[in-house]
Amino acid sequence: MQHAKLLKNVHLLRFGQPFKTEAVVLPLSSFCTLSPKCIQVTQTDSTTVIHYPLELNDIVYGMGENTGSIDKRGKKFVCYCTDDHLHTPDKQSLYGSHPFLIVDKQNENKQPFGLFIDFPGEITFDIGFTNRNLLEVTIPSLDVDIYELHATNKKQIIHQFRQLTGTPYVPPRWGFGYQQCRWSYHDSNEVDKIINGFRSNDIPCDTIYLDIDYMVEYKNFTIDNNKFPNFAKYVAEKKQQGIRLIPIIDAGVPVSAGYSVYEEGVENGYFCKQADGDQFEAAVWPGLCVFPDYLNSDVRQWWGNQYRQLIEQGIEGFWNDMNEPALFYSKQGIEQVHEMMDQMRSNDCKVQDFFKLNDMVRGLSNNREDYKSIYHTTKDGEIVNNHDVHNLYGLNMTRAAAEGFAQICPEKRILLFSRASGIGAHRYAGIWLGDNMSWWEHILLNIRMMPAINMCGFLYSGADVGGFGCDASADLLIRWTQFALFMPLFRNHAAGTRYQEPFAFDEYTTTTIREHIKLRYMMIPYIYSEYMRAVQNNDCYCWQLGFEYSDTRSARVDDQLLLGHSMMCTPIYTENARGRHVYLPEPMLLWKVAHHTGREMCQLPAGDHWLDLQLDELPVFIRPNKMLPLTDTADNVDAQALTHLEVLVNLHNEASYTLYHDDGVSRAYQQGDFAELVLAVKFDTNSPDGVAVNAQVMCGYIPYQQITFHIITSSGDRIIKNIRL
Amino acid sequence: MQHAKLLKNVHLLRFGQPFKTEAVVLPLSSFCTLSPKCIQVTQTDSTTVIHYPLELNDIVYGMGENTGSIDKRGKKFVCYCTDDHLHTPDKQSLYGSHPFLIVDKQNENKQPFGLFIDFPGEITFDIGFTNRNLLEVTIPSLDVDIYELHATNKKQIIHQFRQLTGTPYVPPRWGFGYQQCRWSYHDSNEVDKIINGFRSNDIPCDTIYLDIDYMVEYKNFTIDNNKFPNFAKYVAEKKQQGIRLIPIIDAGVPVSAGYSVYEEGVENGYFCKQADGDQFEAAVWPGLCVFPDYLNSDVRQWWGNQYRQLIEQGIEGFWNDMNEPALFYSKQGIEQVHEMMDQMRSNDCKVQDFFKLNDMVRGLSNNREDYKSIYHTTKDGEIVNNHDVHNLYGLNMTRAAAEGFAQICPEKRILLFSRASGIGAHRYAGIWLGDNMSWWEHILLNIRMMPAINMCGFLYSGADVGGFGCDASADLLIRWTQFALFMPLFRNHAAGTRYQEPFAFDEYTTTTIREHIKLRYMMIPYIYSEYMRAVQNNDCYCWQLGFEYSDTRSARVDDQLLLGHSMMCTPIYTENARGRHVYLPEPMLLWKVAHHTGREMCQLPAGDHWLDLQLDELPVFIRPNKMLPLTDTADNVDAQALTHLEVLVNLHNEASYTLYHDDGVSRAYQQGDFAELVLAVKFDTNSPDGVAVNAQVMCGYIPYQQITFHIITSSGDRIIKNIRL
Known part of the structure; x- marks a missing residue:
């Protein structure tokens, strides 16, 4: 050693x-x-x-x-x-x-x-x-x-x-908007219908996702022109409407003569091998596939460059999927099931055989034996078995994409998140939490996973809001949205289930979620700022309470989270609840939000509280001497005027906040090209209202021209002060 | 209409x-x-x-x-x-x-x-x-x-x-003891080992269950003499040790020449038919089975009488399983899978075929088409399709058993509970909540299901403590036991997983669960009394809070239960928690129990509270002016002396309690042969300690000779008074 x-x-x-x-x-x-x-x-x-x-x-x-x-x-x-x-x-x-x-x-x-x-x-x-x-x-x-x-x-x-x-991935600022996904919005008509659903219901939205059906026969980097004719033009039009389209990319490449990605890969020996040196093949969505050997830097470079095909058509974001890699079955696996069936038939259907058959069929997918038959060849020519380095596969697919983007558009941030990941992948992309279910328990799972993945550097992250599998109820979507609106990656996604867009239910649900999503857009200055500060300072965005407070109670709280420096969220994840218990390690200001324009706030002492929370109400807690900056909402992030900053202040004696801001699209922030606005509020007996406020641009360009300080003092007094910047 | x-x-x-x-x-x-x-x-x-x-x-x-x-x-x-x-x-x-x-x-x-x-x-x-x-x-x-x-x-x-x-089923009083099950304790040696585990660890236990492996080739009413030689003698010996053996009975009857139950059924046409009049056959544990036509009263009488074979060997309780009825697969189902496989092979393993195969194999069990091919013939000769009357099958299997017991031993209560049930089944037996998992979520599911099934009359009920599937952790078993010890049916059960008997973990766990189970035995006078009063008064034993309190908060509480007239339980169902929030609709006395001899009690005002609860601590709440009668624990229910009654009293002004008692084994209670003891405690300025106590036998025989009133007044004063009866 x-x-x-x-x-x-x-x-x-x-x-x-x-x-x-x-x-x-x-x-x-x-x-x-x-x-x-x-x-x-x-x-x-x-x-x-x-x-x-x-x-x-x-x-x-x-x-x-x-x-x-x-x-x-x-x-x-x-x-x-x-x-x-x-x-x-x-x-x-x-x-x-x-x-x-x-x-x-x-x-x-x-x-x-x-x-x-x-x-x-x-x-x-x-x-x-x-x-x-x-x-x-x-x-x-x-x-x-x-x-x-x-x-x-x-x-x-x-x-x-x-x-x-290393330093976490930073998405473009529009990646902090609300995002809508489904497997699948099948063609441009359906995408338009969904966009229209958002705009006609006055619900902000920044992206629509394209799941696997946009491709020709599930071939990565292709577009089915029957579904999306004149794709580049369509992408540009949508961008005009404030909507970016985000296509999926799968890890596997279909075995298909004439398909350039397949043929180039074969020609260059870029796919993973079997022990005998032949290409490893297994079925995924397109049927039999081969798997790029992402552990090899040559392959990564080749793969990363494939994204160019879509980027050149105006695409600015991707999600990498199926990169554990998922394997539905291998031919050998199917063969074994067949033999089992023959045996069962000749054996007069013994119940033990039935169990074996059951296990075999269930075991066809993502089978360890299949992973053990995959071989990688590194750039140095080292041959390694996938099983021994299994957790590097998805990570390196995502690395390939990220490194490709740096070549293709070195100045620009591209939205990217992956399903599979390993330690280090946070430098290249975010992750989403995979195929969850429309279960109330999965709201709680979402809450609990966030600080754990933040610990590993995955800051740009979130679960499928409303649940991927099973049918969501309207209430489930409302409550889940009430939590997810605080997460950097805020995406509603479902698979072939009941439609679960914010407007897919009744009028009450549409109205409620509209307010929640508008609240999200109002909070983007804060969420983005805290995200970037976490990136810069090696912090988390979502913290378990015990990372901030040293009391024994805080150490075990696992259904509330601190978000950045100022905020705590205490989501409802219980079916049919009309409130919940919360624990405050210190006195906090409670902002109970039903309508995004509402400012119902009250001070709560440290300790345990029951909060009444009707279905359309959600709680935002602001820590003592902390601030929550808000701005005006809009249809999408790019459309936000950013002229007016409203700052909610929980003033106990002296409150301060440093707002980070940058252009939101370029990588210039890495060279120090960003802005900082320092806000300060304190009691001041010389001021007629007893409070002094200050705002100072420390560096860079701050777009906000007017700042409204909405101050609640520890004794519950409300003071509103405006300043021009 | x-x-x-x-x-x-x-x-x-x-x-x-x-x-x-x-x-x-x-x-x-x-x-x-x-x-x-x-x-x-x-x-x-x-x-x-x-x-x-x-x-x-x-x-x-x-x-x-x-x-x-x-x-x-x-x-x-x-x-x-x-x-x-x-x-x-x-x-x-x-x-x-x-x-x-x-x-x-x-x-x-x-x-x-x-x-x-x-x-x-x-x-x-x-x-x-x-x-x-x-x-x-x-x-x-x-x-x-x-x-x-x-x-x-x-x-x-x-x-x-x-x-x-109708009136709910009443089990023998020993059915309120702790019960231990596993699929399977395979033979008498293993059963003895388990009993020894309880006795050597000083943990009370009343029953050991025999899952399907005790039979000869899963044939109901048979005993495998290799595993249990001289069964009747063995049963008697165990009863001497205070342990009753409870065998499982499955709904299906294996197709097996020479097996009397099968042959008698065939001879009399007692099994369900197909459309063509042939017997319906499908595989369950033994392989191909036929299914007694329990909807026919002749069949019920015949089936009920089969239990005699085991009762005559000393058996006093049964659990009826697989009576939905569960069907693993039919021959036709397997044939379809085979055809699918052939098609898939000739089709070069298309991915769509793979999904179809997957669905087919998953769909083999409990397939609707199979239920639609089952026909019943009622006593009147009416032929009905199982699908149309599906929910009567398990109910009538259990009815057959209960009616059989009434013939075989009309004076005696037999322990009986079933997996499948319908409205009305509560008159014949209890139910258990089936094959749950060792998930924390399933403790909560258990809590939430109890009042809902109580509403239908299923009072003798409980879930598999520790979870049936998956591996339990020690903590999970501890917390689950802390809830389940209040349930009428208190049974730990697991399937082929890690052993989860109370002594299967570390010393801390054994010690902790020992105390909890001893607490259960101390509480049997209360649990039994409240159970019988619920039976007599058409009440529930487990109540959702809104059935007692009319405030809007109570109506939505779904992780606390009222148990009988005096008690509320607030279980911990969260992994690694060291406490929980509780809501008290009225002021209550909290008894925090770590050791069964501990009497740490304090008054809490109505409202919301955080309770610190270490892993070995559980809370018992006693309502104002209510009492909780306790007695001495013992190795098993029959061994409890019942000479001393200790009564915990939450005295606000006048407290009273009516204790029900009977012989616990006969059906004489149905003819009014039971006892009632009325206890009363009130403030009395004439008494030196300010409190007067009274105990009066209203009817029947009460065994207790001494009563200790352990009184906590609303102001928190503690007064202990003894009286002799």
Whole structure:
């Protein structure tokens, strides 16, 4: 074993010669001799096992995109990117692999620590499941990098982890608008009908998604001209209407003579192989497919350049799907089922055979044996089995896209998010949370997953609002929207179920969701600013409360989130509820919103509260001495005037806020080309209304000309002050 | 349409000539002309549709064994007994069919009403799902009895519904002990090991269940002597140890020459037929089975008498399973899959074929087409298709058993519960909630289902504690036990998963659950008394809070329950929680229990509270002026001395309690052979401690000799008084 200290308190324990995942961006200068401070590592045969003794009340945060409560204790997780659409509580793997956790000692005298396993294959985390008192991590290899991160508090661990793994992806500002998806809006007529639904109902919307049916026979980078004639012109027209079209790109490439992507890939040997050197083939949506070998940088460059075909037609955003990779079945798998059926028939339908048949058919998709028969060839010519590096596949597809964009349009931000991901993928794109269901439980799952994936750097993220599978009820969509409107990626998506656009239900629902989406647009200055500050400062946008407050209650809250510096959300995720309990670690200002123009606000003391919340009401909490900047809503982000800033202020003594702003479309912010507006409000006995306000542009261009401070003091007084900038 | 008034406020609307389900026991004296008061009924072609306009805040309680919140709005339910082990929130049918609901107007000027559809086939309830403002019930027939129940409050509707449908089943008192099940404890050695686990860990237990493996090749009423040699002797020995063995009985009978049940059934034509008159056959656990025609009273009598074989070997309880009936597959179904596979092969594995194959294999089990090919022949010779009377099958299997017991041992209570059920089945047996999962969400589902099934008369009921499918964590079992210990049927059950007996985890878990189960045994006087009073008074044992309190908050509480007259439970169902919020509609006494001998109690005012609850702590709330009688725990119910009664009293001014008691084993209680002890506590300035206590036997034999009143006054003072009876 080798040891290295990367940052002051980040210790790398290197075992053997690990595969280069490139998860870590920090250069490894030198190795020194250190022992693990917290964990115990043992290696036997071909396995590395980490042990850490848990105390009864220790909390374990992390594991990224996974089921369960925010505290991961009592469960087992397997890092292995998996296309599983049924996110029931027993599932141990979803689409992403995020082997990073923080053990938080509920003991004033003990410090938390972070653990990151930099290993591209399967990793099993048994977090006090088998044995209540033991965290056990099993890595089926002797070659692995293990990082221990030490700090006096959990936020510092996040800062260090982000320094280690790099700066998160930044989408264009219009990516913070409301987004509408469905599998599928089949053609331009249907897309137009949906856009008309938004505009005629006065509901803001920025994008419409194109799911797999826009292509010719599910061939990536093609457009079915029967459905979308003159696509480039259509894209331009929609953009004129303030709507951007976002096509899906799947990982697999159909085996199809004459299809250029397939033929180029074959010619160059760009697809994954079998053990015998032939191309690996398995069926996905188009039928039999081959799979680009994204682990190879040549392949990435070739693949990334394919997006040009759509970008040149005016497309400015993509979602990468099916990149775990999802495999419906291989020919071998089907053959085995057939043999089983023959056996069953000759065996007079034994019940055991029936169970076997059932298991086999269910097991056809995303079968481990299929992954074990896939081989990658890296740029250096190293041949690796997919199973051993499985969690790098989707990550590198997305990297290919991101690197392609940097070539194709180096000045411009392109919207991009992926289904599969691994540590490091946050540098290239956001993620969405995959094929959830229209279940109330999945609103809660959404709430709980957000801080865990934020911890890994996936800031541009959200779940399918309203649920992807099953039929949504109007109430479910309303309540889910009330949470999701605070998430950076705010997209309603469903698959072949009841229509669930905001206007697909009754008038009450349309009206209610209209108000919620307008609230979202009003909040974009805040959401965008906090997003960018989290990017710049190695912070999260969604925080579990215990990352900010040190009381024991906060550490276990798992149905409320802090969003940026100023806000807390306490969503309703219970069917037919007309209120909920909330916990305030400190006194907060409650803004109860039913109508986006409403300003019903009241101060609540720290502690526990029941909030009455009718179906059309949602709570926004503003922390003491914090501000929530708002602007005027519009049909879409580009159409927002940004001339007037309204700032809700919870004034206890001195409140301040730094608003980040930039052009929202270019990458110039990376070179420091952004603006900062510092707002300050304090009690001032010299002022007639007892309050002094100030606004100062620290750098860059701030478009707002007028600022209205809407101040509620700790004693509940309301003061409104306007200034011109 | 004919109308009849059955009780003062119960209106029957009879359409056509409905099939006689015998759900209703009240004689129908005469028809009179009445119109439906609330609902609108329309008939077209072959369909009856009921409409009722819902207001925004109306609440709909009921639908028995189903998913979702206690308020059923926003969902669709289909009454069709279904063996579905995956109780996800989108499921519209589970094992029971319970077409009874109460619409509660959240409006002081409007009265609630009940709706019961007495129809044995499929019924669809769309409770504001398709249209937020509409309750729509669809019955695929013109022959149906519809009952409207009117009353000034919801409890009265329950009283009326119970008068209509009859008195609930009463189990022996030992059926209130802790029960342990697993699929399977395979033989007597394993059963002994488990019993030893309980006794050596000092954990009370009353029963061990025998799942299907105790039989010879899954043949009902047989015992595999290799696994259980000399069964009668073994049963007697176990009973000596205070453990009763409870075997499973499945609905299907294996096709097996030489097996007497099969051969007798064939000889007498007792099995269900196909359209062509041949026996209907489908595979279940034993392979191909036939299905007794329980709708025929001759068959019921024959089947009921089969239980004699086990009762004569000392068995005193049964669980009836697979009686929806569950069908794994029919030969025709398998044949279709085979054809599909052939087609797929010749078709070069098209992806559409793969989806079809998947659907077909998933659809093999419990297929509607199979139910439509089953025919029943009633005693009168009427031939009916199973699909049209589907929900009577399991009900009549259980009726057959109950009627058999009444013949075999008319003096004795036999423990009996079933998986499938319908309205009226509550007269014959309890139900358990089927194959749930080791999910935290399923603790909440358990909590929410209990009042809904109680409404239908299923008082002897509970879910598989710890979850049937998936692996339980120690914490899950602890928290689930903390709720389930209050349920009449208190049984831990799992299927082929990690062992989840109370002692299967670590020492902390064993100790914690030991205390919880001991608490249960201490509470049996209360639980049994309240159960019997609910039986006698047409009440529920588990109540949603809105049935007792009229405030709007109470009407929507769906994670707390009132249990009998004195108690409220507020279980923790959240992973890794160390407390929860509770709502008290009135001031209550909180007894926080970690150790069964602990008496940490405090008064809490009405309103909202956060309760800190460590993993080993559970809350018991005692209502003002109510009492909670306790007795000493023991290894099993029969071993409880019942000499000392300890009564926890929440004294605000005058508290009283009527304790029901009987022999616990005979049916003599039906003839009035039971005891009542009236306890009274009040402030009395003449008494030195300011409190007067009284205990009076009103009728029958009360075994308790000493009573300790443990009184906490509203101001928090503690007074302990002993009296001898």
